[in-house]
Amino acid sequence: MDLKKLHNAVPFLMSILGIYVLSLGIISLILGRQLLESISFFQLHGGGTASVFIGLFMVMLGGGLKARARVSWYFAVFLILLSLFSIFIRFKRFSLIYFDITAASANILMLFLLLKYRKEYIFPSRMTYLPVEGKIALAALSTAVIYGVAGTLLLGNQFNPPVHDFYTAVYYTFMVLTTLGMGDILPVTTTSRLFTVSVALLGIASVVGSITTFLGPLLQQRMTKVVNVMETMEFTGFGDHSIVCGYTPLCSEFLKSLRSRNIPVVIVVRDLEVATALKNEGYIVYREFADNIEALRKVGLKKAKDVYICSPDDSYNLLIALTVQKFKKQENLNFKVTVIVNSSRNADKFEDFCDEIIDVSHVLNDYMSKSKRELSHIDE
Numbered sequence: 420m421d422l423k424k425l426h427n428a429v430p431f432l433m434s435i436l437g438i439y440v441l442s443l444g445i446i447s448l449i450l451g452r453q454l455l456e457s458i459s460f461f462q463l464h465g466g467g468t469a470s471v472f473i474g475l476f477m478v479m480l481g482g483g484l485k486a487r488a489r490v491s492w493y494f495a496v497f498l499i500l501l502s503l504f505s506i507f508i509r510f511k512r513f514s515l516i517y518f519d520i521t522a523a524s525a526n527i528l529m530l531f532l533l534l535k536y537r538k539e540y541i542f543p544s545r546m547t548y549l550p551v552e553g554k555i556a557l558a559a560l561s562t563a564v565i566y567g568v569a570g571t572l573l574l575g576n577q578f579n580p581p582v583h584d585f586y587t588a589v590y591y592t593f594m595v596l597t598t599l600g601m602g603d604i605l606p607v608t609t610t611s612r613l614f615t616v617s618v619a620l621l622g623i624a625s626v627v628g629s630i631t632t633f634l635g636p637l638l639q640q641r642m643t644k645v646v647n648v649m650e651t652m653e654f655t656g657f658g659d660h661s662i663v664c665g666y667t668p669l670c671s672e673f674l675k676s677l678r679s680r681n682i683p684v685v686i687v688v689r690d691l692e693v694a695t696a697l698k699n700e701g702y703i704v705y706r707e708f709a710d711n712i713e714a715l716r717k718v719g720l721k722k723a724k725d726v727y728i729c730s731p732d733d734s735y736n737l738l739i740a741l742t743v744q745k746f747k748k749q750e751n752l753n754f755k756v757t758v759i760v761n762s763s764r765n766a767d768k769f770e771d772f773c774d775e776i777i778d779v780s781h782v783l784n785d786y787m788s789k790s791k792r793e794l795s796h797i798d799e
């Protein structure tokens with residue numbers, strides 16, 4: 420099989436490897452429980468528990484590798500090295516020699532493929548753009564879990580029944596962090612009770628904060644979609660209205676004049692702050708990219724009388740003009756398209772797509788020249 424064809428199969432192979440490593444981890448834990456007298460705590464969890472988590476992360480990593488994210492590539496290499504280390508820890512201890520040799524060979528093959536095609540993984544990961552609040556929330560939650568598990572194991576004899584194993588410590592920590600409190604494990608000393616209170620307080624702060632941080636943006640996106648649907652229903656009755664694509668403060672007075680003449684105006688902008696400010700001024704605003712033809716359809720482009728393109732970016736204005744002109748020809752419409760050009764050198768690019776071009780720098784130059792002539796007449 421050509422190795423080049425393997426590149427597209429890397430995400431799938433990583434997921435298969437993850438399932439295999441996960442299965443070995445579960446089997447190692449089951450066997451390890453039966454061999455507790457002959458193996459150490461480190462061998463049990465380093466060879467068994469670690470493999471379970473490594474396998475889970477490998478399975479979940481397939482999507483990132485499919486998107487060729489650079490961060491996913493680094494993470495995949497790191498997981499493979501951890502997997503090899505975990506295999507080394509349990510080697511000859513769990514009677515899984517042949518399975519471990521197979522796992523080690525598969526890990527080495529996957530590492531070879533990742534290194535061979537490392538230049539293909541060049542795209543940034545979405546996780547890279549996690550906001551600061553999200554990173555703080557993740558750090559706080561992780562710290563709370565580590566603090567709870569470590570403290571529970573350290574104070575194991577001060578609970579009833581005593582807590583001496585990792586899984587019970589994790590169980591107790593999450594019961595306290597989530598404030599569920601089943602009551603099957605009780606702190607019986609002052610120190611353990613104060614520790615439990617501190618974990619509960621951390622749980623309220625970190626868990627609730629994390630939920631708010633991660634669910635807040637999702638809820639906001641859903642609400643934005645709902646608002647857009649409601650506004651789209653409002654546009655259905657529009658006709659002979661004006662559509663303004665993009666916004667710049669230069670056209671604020673023009674918008675006021677349209678409103679004073681009772682001309683219906685719909686402004687299509689993407690920026691949340693600009694959209695909010697315009698809504699507060701009483702304008703009808705649709706939050707979407709103005710070069711999206713579906714968005715323009717929703718605001719009634721077929722029934723529009725005029726389209727004004729006036730974002731501060733000429734390249735974006737050109738994309739909007741191309742989109743509008745293409746739709747205009749396809750539907751055989753006759754609305755007027757006007758564009759505000761921010762740089763004179765770009766004015767000629769709009770000649771084939773717009774009915775009227777307003778060159779801001781040219782208008783400003785004419786105004787300055789006129790003012791200069793008037794001042795000269797006054798001086799004379």
